[in-house]
Amino acid sequence: MKYEKKFIRKEQQQVSESHQQQQSAGKEFGSVEEMLRYDVQQTQVPPDLTHRLNQSLSKEPSAVRRSWWQRLWGK
Amino acid sequence: MTPGRLSCLIDVETFVDDPTQIEPAGPPVLESAPDDFAELYRNSSREIFYLTLRLLGDPAKAEDAAHDVFLKAYKKWADFDHHASPRTWLYRIAINHCSNLRQSWHNRHIMADSTDTVLDNAVASTDSPFRILETKELGERIQAALDQLTDEYRLLLLLVADQELSYDEIAELTGQSPDAVRGKLHRARKAFTAFFKKTS
Numbered sequence: 001m002k003y004e005k006k007f008i009r010k011e012q013q014q015v016s017e018s019h020q021q022q023q024s025a026g027k028e029f030g031s032v033e034e035m036l037r038y039d040v041q042q043t044q045v046p047p048d049l050t051h052r053l054n055q056s057l058s059k060e061p062s063a064v065r066r067s068w069w070q071r072l073w074g075k
Numbered sequence: 076m077t078p079g080r081l082s083c084l085i086d087v088e089t090f091v092d093d094p095t096q097i098e099p100a101g102p103p104v105l106e107s108a109p110d111d112f113a114e115l116y117r118n119s120s121r122e123i124f125y126l127t128l129r130l131l132g133d134p135a136k137a138e139d140a141a142h143d144v145f146l147k148a149y150k151k152w153a154d155f156d157h158h159a160s161p162r163t164w165l166y167r168i169a170i171n172h173c174s175n176l177r178q179s180w181h182n183r184h185i186m187a188d189s190t191d192t193v194l195d196n197a198v199a200s201t202d203s204p205f206r207i208l209e210t211k212e213l214g215e216r217i218q219a220a221l222d223q224l225t226d227e228y229r230l231l232l233l234l235v236a237d238q239e240l241s242y243d244e245i246a247e248l249t250g251q252s253p254d255a256v257r258g259k260l261h262r263a264r265k266a267f268t269a270f271f272k273k274t275s
Contacts (some may be wrong), residue, residue: 027213029081032264032271036236039217043128045120050103051137053116056146058107 081271102174112152115161116145122162122237123169129221130173140176144169147198163244170230176224205269220270228263235260 029035103120105113123144128137155164174230221229227249234245246253 007107011215025187031230032081032267033235036079036232038237039213040122040125040236043121043125045103045124046134046138047103047142048143049120049124050105050116052138053145054105054107054143055103056142057105057149060146060149062109 081268106148112149112217115148115165119162119165122239123165124164124231125236126169127173128167129230131176131266132218132222136176136273140169144172147172159247160244162237162239163248166234166240166248216271216274219274220267223270224263225265227259228266229261231256231263232267 027038029038078161103117108116120141124137124141127140127144128134131137131140144165148165151168155161159167221232224232231245234240234248240248242253242256248257249256251259258263
């Protein structure tokens with residue numbers, strides 16, 4: 001009886017370890033969108049892009065949005 | 076693997092001692108822009124860069140293109156009248172810009188040998204070796220599969236990858252009805268899955 005319990009516990013442990021191994025060894029996606037969305041999240045905006053854009057924008061006139069009447073009258 | 080599911084095998088154990096050490100980079104901050112434009116950049120720069128990266132297939136060209144897209148948007152920002160959402164408007168600028176770039180023969184010629192460098196520059200230097208391996212392997216396979224698709228299918232899949240874009244907005248951006256988008260997306264998914272499986 002005691003031996004049986006020990007055996008079951010060991011078997012459960014092996015199943016759990018095997019499950020964990022499967023989870024860590026592969027990545028599975030339910031759809032193409034899911035895979036692409038994961039890929040988007042893994043993609044980092046290059047720090048250089050933000051730096052270059054900051055430099056470029058500092059040379060441009062201000063882009064404060066005009067109100068509707070300013071746009072209507074071309075102000 | 077369950078039929079219809081896409082899997083990508085990654086050797087996690089070899090490369091990660093402690094997965095909790097992987098920290099995502101903070102959102103990019105645009106200091107020299109008005110608050111509303113800076114917010115647009117913060118919320119959509121990743122998606123716009125991803126679109127340019129996958130449409131052009133080259134990280135350096137994608138960075139240049141994303142820079143030009145945001146600069147164009149900034150110059151037109153004062154006159155943007157909110158008939159469309161700012162994000163959709165930005166996507167339109169990005170699609171047109173990439174389409175113009177892709178039309179030149181020179182650009183197409185360079186794209187052919189860029190597969191090996193895809194995403195090398197796109198991964199932040201703070202990432203662990205595991206993350207680089209994972210991103211690179213998956214990214215390369217996705218790029219290879221996307222490159223096999225028609226321009227229309229590629230664009231539809233890249234747009235639907237942005238959860239914030241509705242089918243109506245994708246339809247508007249691609250100049251067709253939402254029903255046509257649904258039908259074409261169905262075929263695009265099937266084609267992508269077939270090509271992706273061949274990349275393993």
